[in-house]
Amino acid sequence: MQLDNRAQTLLKALVERYIADGQPVGSRALSKISGLDLSPATIRHVMADLEEMGFVSSPHTSAGRIPTPRGYRIFVDTLLTVQCIDEAALELKMHAAVGVTPQQKIIANAAQVLSSLSQFAGVVMSPRSESVFQQIEFLRLSEKRILLVIVAPNGDVQNRLLLTEHDFTPAQLIQAGNYINQHFSGLALSEVRQRIQCELRQLQNDMSSLMQAAVQAGSDAMEEFGDEVVISGERNLLNVNELSSNMGALRKLFDLFEQKTGLISLLDVSRKASGVQIFIGGESQLVPMDEMSIVTSTYQVNGKIVGTLGVIGPTRMAYERVIPIVDITAKLLSNALSY
Numbered sequence: 626m627q628l629d630n631r632a633q634t635l636l637k638a639l640v641e642r643y644i645a646d647g648q649p650v651g652s653r654a655l656s657k658i659s660g661l662d663l664s665p666a667t668i669r670h671v672m673a674d675l676e677e678m679g680f681v682s683s684p685h686t687s688a689g690r691i692p693t694p695r696g697y698r699i700f701v702d703t704l705l706t707v708q709c710i711d712e713a714a715l716e717l718k719m720h721a722a723v724g725v726t727p728q729q730k731i732i733a734n735a736a737q738v739l740s741s742l743s744q745f746a747g748v749v750m751s752p753r754s755e756s757v758f759q760q761i762e763f764l765r766l767s768e769k770r771i772l773l774v775i776v777a778p779n780g781d782v783q784n785r786l787l788l789t790e791h792d793f794t795p796a797q798l799i800q801a802g803n804y805i806n807q808h809f810s811g812l813a814l815s816e817v818r819q820r821i822q823c824e825l826r827q828l829q830n831d832m833s834s835l836m837q838a839a840v841q842a843g844s845d846a847m848e849e850f851g852d853e854v855v856i857s858g859e860r861n862l863l864n865v866n867e868l869s870s871n872m873g874a875l876r877k878l879f880d881l882f883e884q885k886t887g888l889i890s891l892l893d894v895s896r897k898a899s900g901v902q903i904f905i906g907g908e909s910q911l912v913p914m915d916e917m918s919i920v921t922s923t924y925q926v927n928g929k930i931v932g933t934l935g936v937i938g939p940t941r942m943a944y945e946r947v948i949p950i951v952d953i954t955a956k957l958l959s960n961a962l963s964y
Contacts, residue, residue: 628675628699635659635671636680637704640692644941647866649689694906694915697940701903710949715742719957728752728962733855735934735958740858742950745865745938746882750892751853752931752962757813761805763787763798771798778811854892856882865939867916878917892921892933899923899930901952905940916940920947922955926962934958 628636638659639650652668659668672690675681680696683689692700718738732749739747757778764772771787793801809817859882901922906915920942921935934955936947 631661631663632671632675633704634661635668636675636692636696637700639672639681639690640696640700640704643691644943647941649684649691651689654689692940694908694940697905697918697944698908701905701944705944705948707948708945710946710953712953715950715953716957718742719954719961729855731958731961733857735954735961736855736857739934739936739950739954740861742954743936743938743942743947744858745861745936745942745947746859747857747934747936748892749855749934749958750932751855752926757811758817759810761802763793763802765793765795765798768792859937862938867939867941892935901948903944903948918942918944920944920951922951924955924962925959928963931962 635655638655642650642654642658652665652672655668655672656663656665661668663671672681675696676683676690679693680699681690682693684691715738719735729751732751736747736749739749741747758775759778760776762774762776764774766772766786769789769792771789771793773785773787775783775785777783805817859879862878901920904919904921906917916939917937918940919935919937921933923930923933925931934951936942936951938947
């Protein structure tokens, strides 16, 4: 839905004032801060239109208005003016934290930098490594149900259930496992998938499909096993008024931090898109409240996207400041991890 210039200016002024002080914004205040030569009555009329379109709402306790998640979305997408962040100062802060430390320490420090600069929660998903396997074994559970056992080079074990169209005998499963282990052990599963497509054309189609399914399931299992999310500053969220008053939702959020599985899913979605991504309110389908937003960006190692980082905070965050913090931190982390 298109807004005219007057409505855009008033919405931008309202969101910026509400982000600054957290109080509903009245028409008289908007007439002073918007820079428009409009009467309070005209502003009230525009505000009524914006409320009808779902961009602002009126709390019961005040005549002023506050932005809705939809209002924040149009503000971020079309009205936001991003601040200039002192990249050199941020780089010094990153270098002071990074030094010559191992990869996991660098990642943990990046999360701390995000948290300290935003005063919210900083999160970093560790780089995904190639899903290399040492050994694969197939175990027949019942007709068309097979347990896939994947052993990593470090001894970690992952299990996956395969549902097949063909009922394989134990001898066939042993044959398939021996073939994969003999020819592909120690390789990345992504490479195994490509080679199987080329080398197994002479085998029976059903056996080839079993191996393809095993490689796909193994790849998924090994990637999930290697995922780790580092979180810093989550207790900062207890100091946010809009969040501290909703302890039930905060409890769900901290459960999300504790379990990390849903958070990994969200960060993984962000990893598939380049640049800064912003999830406002329920858009993420994981953060349990409309008052929460997540700003994320991907980072790279030697030119390849390997992970995601971001800031979790209230919808009433200073996006113009948080966005460049996330963006620059992602670039600095990319530089720190590349060689």
